[in-house]
Amino acid sequence: MKAILKNKNIKLLIFGRNTSVFGDVMLLTALALHVFKITNSPKAFGAIMAVAYIPRLILSSFSGAIVDRIPKKRLMISLDIIRGVILIGTLIFNNYHLPTIYFLILTFAVADTFFMPASVSIIPKIVPKDLRMEVNSIDQTIENTINVVSPLIASALYVSGGLFIIIIVDAITFIISGLSEMLIEFDDTIGEIKGKVYKDMLRIFKLFKDDIRVGSLVVNGALTHLFLVPFIEVGIISLLMVTFKAPEIHYGIVRAAISAATILAGVIAYKIKNKDIARNINIGNLGMLISVLFFALVVFSPFTEFIGSSMYFPVIYLSIACFVMFLSFGFYVVFFRTFYQTQVPENMLGRFASVFIIFISISRILGMYVYGVLFESYPIWIPILILGCGILLKLIVHIPFINREKAIRMNKSNTVA
Secondary structure (H helix, E strand, C coil), X not given: CHXXXXXXXXXXXXXXXXXXXXXXXXXXXXXXHHHHHHHCXXXXXXXXXXXXXXXXXXXXXXXXXXXXXXXHHXXXXXXXXXXXXXXXXXXXXXXXXXXXXXXXXXXXXXXXXXHHHHHXXXXXXXXXXXXXXXXXXXXXXXXXXXXXXXXXXXXXXXXXXXCHHHHHHHHHHHXXXXXXXXXXXXXXXCCCCCCCHHHHHHHHHHHHHHCHHHHHHHHHHXXXXXXXXXXXXXXXXXXXXXXXXXXXXXXXXXXXXXXXXXXXXXXXXXXXXXXXXXXXXXXXXXXXXXXXXXXXXXXXXXXXXXXXXXXXXXXXXHHHHHHHHHHHHHHHHHHHHHHHHHHCCHHXXXXXXXXXXXXXXXXXXXXXXXXHHHHHHCCCHHHHHHHHHHHHHHHHHCHHHHHHHHHHHHHHHHHHC
């Protein structure tokens, strides 16, 4: 901890990133409520949310290779300032209809497609290898502390005043984030990169082939964004607003419960003595599978009738179910991040992030739309069953990762002997 506190670059990185997260989570919470209020349809809501991932899918095929060829710091500062200016422009026009929402979602998606590979690429330049797990735990804890507060603030502000004040806050946080990035000092020179952009992108697939652990991890992450994340994004707001007719502020409470769970998960990941990545990712997957049982309770009509008998029971039930799920998911994420930050070569991190975004985008587009249709037109047990099957698949695709780790440890033991 002392080494982290003494490192100015790490502090600036964490501060800038989490300042931006505060505004972004407020905006996303408010946009979700605003879109659902306009459409009042899980299917339409899921389709609109899926649109956000189309630019990521198209641009990620080459964005990582481009990011690896240009100074990351300058790119990140520019993207933060541009997004802040766009939000200020939205305030000036004072138009919050669906076309404006589409514009914001698509523009921010384009920016994120280049920002994420850049931000991933600078981690090894700033954070020493032996501190990365600790930094990930601390960063996740701070991020999710913010995530507890910001959905509550966002839902309260949206109910009382709409999108205006929330957009102001997000614009300010982007500007603060850009200023923080200006103060970070690291070697941002670009090494010689030969070959065409598309060939560079294809090289990352060779890494998946050479190290089965990396390939397994990417598929595992894609399954998360196909089954779990869309279930939460579409399902929770649908259950609250359509099934139980809950007030809008309850959505912010459930989002806060999710963040509280990931805070605790980050603390647990930091405190545990056994830092075996393969084992801990597996524990996270097992915990997520068990957590599906909490959501399965809503399948039984006596239970649904019981929690529907009070305005407060649905938000309590969904907060508990999401807390249990994201306690496991947050634990999994700490070790997921740590592995790729330490095992993927530094000069390939931008491309790795871009390829990962492609997989995530395909998963989210399918997941958002399918869950939207399921929650609107089918019995509730079907999306819950699909969620359970998806988490089970995550456990299965992690098996090659575990086997490879065992083989590496055995080879090390034999070498020492």
